[in-house]
Amino acid sequence: MQYELYEQSDQIILRTDTYELGWSTENGVLVRLQQHDSPNILGFGPAITGIDIALGSPTGWITTQTFARYIWHRLSMQEHRPVMTIIIGLGPLKLFDHYRIDGEVIERWIEIENVSGDDLRLYGVRMIVPNVRVGDPHRCTFDAPGNSVRPRTPLTIAAGQDRNVLPRRFFAPGLRGGSAFEPSPTQGAGVMALYDNELPLTLLCWYIGDDEAALPYVMGNGTAVSLAYEVAVTGWLRSEQRLRVGTQWIGLQRRSWPAALAVYRARTSLPQPPAAWLRDAILYVTDLRQHGGAAVLAAQLSELKALGIDTLCILPWHTVGERPHLIGDLERIDPACGDQVAIRQLIETAHHHGMRVLLDIAMQGCAPDSRYLSEHPEWFVRDDAGAFVIGVPTDAPAAARHPGVGLPTNGYHFDWTRTDWRLYWQQWVIAQIDRFALDGLRIIAPYQAAPAWIRRPPLRASSGTALMVQALREIIAARPSLSLLCTLSGPHSAHFAGGWFDYPSHHMLIHLAMRRITPAEWCAYQTDYAELYPATYRIGFLEMHDTADCNPLADGLRGSRLVQALWAVMLFSGLTPAIWNGQEIADYYLLPRLLDLWRREPALRHGTVTYQALATAPVEVLTIRRTLGERILTGVVNFNALPSHVLITEPLGNDLLGIFPCSRERRGVGEVVQLAAFGVYCFEG
Numbered sequence: 001m002q003y004e005l006y007e008q009s010d011q012i013i014l015r016t017d018t019y020e021l022g023w024s025t026e027n028g029v030l031v032r033l034q035q036h037d038s039p040n041i042l043g044f045g046p047a048i049t050g051i052d053i054a055l056g057s058p059t060g061w062i063t064t065q066t067f068a069r070y071i072w073h074r075l076s077m078q079e080h081r082p083v084m085t086i087i088i089g090l091g092p093l094k095l096f097d098h099y100r101i102d103g104e105v106i107e108r109w110i111e112i113e114n115v116s117g118d119d120l121r122l123y124g125v126r127m128i129v130p131n132v133r134v135g136d137p138h139r140c141t142f143d144a145p146g147n148s149v150r151p152r153t154p155l156t157i158a159a160g161q162d163r164n165v166l167p168r169r170f171f172a173p174g175l176r177g178g179s180a181f182e183p184s185p186t187q188g189a190g191v192m193a194l195y196d197n198e199l200p201l202t203l204l205c206w207y208i209g210d211d212e213a214a215l216p217y218v219m220g221n222g223t224a225v226s227l228a229y230e231v232a233v234t235g236w237l238r239s240e241q242r243l244r245v246g247t248q249w250i251g252l253q254r255r256s257w258p259a260a261l262a263v264y265r266a267r268t269s270l271p272q273p274p275a276a277w278l279r280d281a282i283l284y285v286t287d288l289r290q291h292g293g294a295a296v297l298a299a300q301l302s303e304l305k306a307l308g309i310d311t312l313c314i315l316p317w318h319t320v321g322e323r324p325h326l327i328g329d330l331e332r333i334d335p336a337c338g339d340q341v342a343i344r345q346l347i348e349t350a351h352h353h354g355m356r357v358l359l360d361i362a363m364q365g366c367a368p369d370s371r372y373l374s375e376h377p378e379w380f381v382r383d384d385a386g387a388f389v390i391g392v393p394t395d396a397p398a399a400a401r402h403p404g405v406g407l408p409t410n411g412y413h414f415d416w417t418r419t420d421w422r423l424y425w426q427q428w429v430i431a432q433i434d435r436f437a438l439d440g441l442r443i444i445a446p447y448q449a450a451p452a453w454i455r456r457p458p459l460r461a462s463s464g465t466a467l468m469v470q471a472l473r474e475i476i477a478a479r480p481s482l483s484l485l486c487t488l489s490g491p492h493s494a495h496f497a498g499g500w501f502d503y504p505s506h507h508m509l510i511h512l513a514m515r516r517i518t519p520a521e522w523c524a525y526q527t528d529y530a531e532l533y534p535a536t537y538r539i540g541f542l543e544m545h546d547t548a549d550c551n552p553l554a555d556g557l558r559g560s561r562l563v564q565a566l567w568a569v570m571l572f573s574g575l576t577p578a579i580w581n582g583q584e585i586a587d588y589y590l591l592p593r594l595l596d597l598w599r600r601e602p603a604l605r606h607g608t609v610t611y612q613a614l615a616t617a618p619v620e621v622l623t624i625r626r627t628l629g630e631r632i633l634t635g636v637v638n639f640n641a642l643p644s645h646v647l648i649t650e651p652l653g654n655d656l657l658g659i660f661p662c663s664r665e666r667r668g669v670g671e672v673v674q675l676a677a678f679g680v681y682c683f684e685g
Contacts, residue, residue: 001101003082005075012073014084016101019252021084028070028088028097029130035252038201041194044224045131051088051095051110054123058395061126062091092116096242105251105263113242121453124397125231127207127214127248133224134203135196142225143193143257144216145528146489146504147181148174151521155194159220163228173516174507176550177403182504183213184229185492186448186465187402189532190216191264192227193257200256204263207231209246211466213448213490215399232397234451235460243460261531268491274536275483275498277356278576279605282308282595283539285442286581287315287324294338294346301346301353307584307592308599311356313442313485315545317343321367323408324545325360325444328367330428340435347436356439358485361429363446363468365411373412379421381413384453389413393450400448400462403550413450416464422471433479440483443472443497472496487544491533502538502575503550505529509542509570510554512639513562519622519639523611526573530609540575542566543583559586561678565637567591568680571598572624572635574609590680593657597682601656603628616647621675634683638675646673653684 004015011022011031020040022032029050034040049068052061071087071094081102088095096111110127114120133155134140142158143151149172157171172180184190184207195202207214207229214229231246249267253260284304291297294317317337319328333339338346347357366372372379373388381389391409392401407413414421432438449464473496476482486497493500505526512522529535542563547554557563564587571577571594584591598604603626613625613634620640626633634652638644649670655662660679665672675681 023086025070027068028086041132041134043131044133045221048130050128052126055120058123066091105249108248110245111242114237114239117239120237122235122237125233125245126228128226128228129205130226131224132194134194134201135199139196139198141195145532146188148172148176149180151524158218158225159222161218161220163217163219173511176507181216183215183399183402186213186490187488188490192216195257197256202253202255202257202260204251204260207248212462213399230398232399234462258528258531270494270533272494274534278499279536281311281576283311283313283578284309285313285578288317288337290581294342298346298349301349305353308595312350313358315360325362326367326411327362328370358440358442359438360444361441362444365407365413368410379418381415381450381452382454386454389450415452416449416467426471429475442485444487469495499537499539502540509566513566535574538575539578540570541578543580564590565678567594568637603631603633618644632685636681638679641677643677644675648673651685656682
């Protein structure tokens with residue numbers, strides 16, 4: 001690769017075949033990012049730092065106390081690619097900010113060196129691309145697929161966001177845990193983008209880390225935004241010790257959105273392909289305790305089979321705490337679930353009905369009355385005073401406090417760096433697989449490891465996350481026919497799981513019901529999401545074991561007309577359906593008919609998707625077309641509490657559901673179809 005390096009009074013500039021990059025000689029921040037035939041997209045605001053470090057406490061960000069200063073730079077070659085290293089002084093730290101130009105993308109990582117004479121307590125790292133604006137400010141748009149951010153957000157709204165203020169609904173309608181974003185790469189892809197499709201020009205940014213996750217965020221200055229990732233790295237940094245942190249990818253593309261996401265897909269490894277059976281499945285997630293035990297559920301399997309259910313996901317049957325995934329005693333079956341004989345009989349009966357059976361496996365922690373706390377206290381995370389870490393630690397970085405990661409307030413965290421604990425857990429899991437002839441596992445939230453401050457260097461306090469994944473991969477190697485699903489929907493889940501429960505889409509579905517997003521926005525959200533990774537990974541649901549905690553609205557809507565509409569949207573969108581026990585009773589009116597249609601029509605499961613297929617539909621009507629060969633189905637859902645009219649100018653066949661009233665009248669160039677309030681339809685053609 002050809003390159004040219006030269007210095008100006010205020011910048012160091014690197015020109016390559018693709019990019020022109022510039023760094024400030026005052027604070028070392030990236031201030032120029034452009035392709036040769038495009039304008040610079042940085043510098044639209046006051047000077048800020050490109051790196052920040054929290055020392056001493058989770059809120060002890062150094063730049064609030066002092067300023068960054070540029071020290072020096074060096075240019076090297078790695079595998080025929082130029083690497084620019086900007087050396088920065090920040091308080092007691094020397095930072096090495098590396099940028100490797102790899103064709104159309106830039107790979108950025110940071111090394112942190114303690115140049116003081118004392119051990120330093122590290123609580124987090126922020127990697128920032130500052131003051132960005134792409135193209136015309138009136139056309140510039142922000143997107144972050146797979147998060148709670150409203151799709152196609154104007155720059156004017158994104159530029160009003162403040163890291164220290166709770167995001168407003170007009171920016172993030174589906175807030176989760178006070179954040180608009182999912183930690184990356186554990187619970188989300190972490191992709192953020194700014195673009196002007198008329199140029200076309202798109203800036204992509206994302207984060208990948210093997211051990212620690214990062215929470216994305218945006219910081220606006222009124223005219224531009226800074227794209228940042230707060231990495232959940234914690235640990236003691238000895239004097240003269242150097243620590244490497246994560247990888248941030250940056251790419252400026254001469255492509256429109258969302259076509260530019262092809263660059264993300266090309267750079268993101270998804271080693272585990274989607275489970276081949278998942279696209280055709282209907283899942284039923286249940287707690288044996290709520291059924292009255294394994295024997296009672298076994299007697300109900302024929303009814304579930306008649307609904308089309310072919311996969312059971314069973315919550316842990318060992319003793320638990322007040323929450324079903326706080327481990328009590330792995331070796332003891334909860335009497336409320338039955339006994340070993342009853343559970344075996346349940347699984348045999350399920351197999352007789354052609355059903356798969358998956359067991360929920362908890363990984364994070366145990367209940368306060370667990371015997372492991374007294375018998376194996378060395379298995380648990382400790383703080384620097386030697387006390388057990390309970391619930392969500394107050395000193396945990398933001399990504400480790402996010403819902404789906406943090407334990408309930410009384411949960412005790414396992415220390416996954418302990419080889420003896422990992423071995424015991426693995427042996428127990430394999431014993432369950434063999435003893436009960438399980439077909440698979442559903443892994444509950446294996447990220448993020450709680451900081452263990454009692455350990456001193458060279459181990460990080462946040463280490464352990466990668467070891468969770470290693471433990472799972474070793475189980476798969478031991479039982480290669482096993483199916484694994486996961487409750488986290490980030491690309492790292494593909495390292496061990498063949499599918500994941502889609503929490504981001506779940507939240508957006510509920511906010512569609514509450515009219516906080518429009519049907520058109522749901523369609524744009526799903527269009528972008530599908531560009532991140534194959535839709536065949538994703539399992540849709542309206543209720544789950546934890547929605548009462550993370551999204552109480554979901555459970556409160558059970559049995560309503562709104563939920564009927566949401567079931568239809570979920571299936572028409574192609575998400576594999578998962579039913580939480582009891583929903584089949586409350587939603588008896590429409591759900592069986594939708595599941596029957598899902599089972600009978602391959603086009604719903606495997607067909608290509610066209611959103612908002614009827615251009616003349618009113619704004620409150622959502623339309624989705626599924627095409628497989630010559631078979632065409634058009635799903636129509638009216639989110640209006642009053643009847644709506646749709647003018648259709650193309651041939652439309654019979655309604656395959658035939659549940660809601662639907663009058664049709666020929667008029668001019670087409671026909672006018674009157675839809676019932678909250679009506680659900682699936683037309684041929």
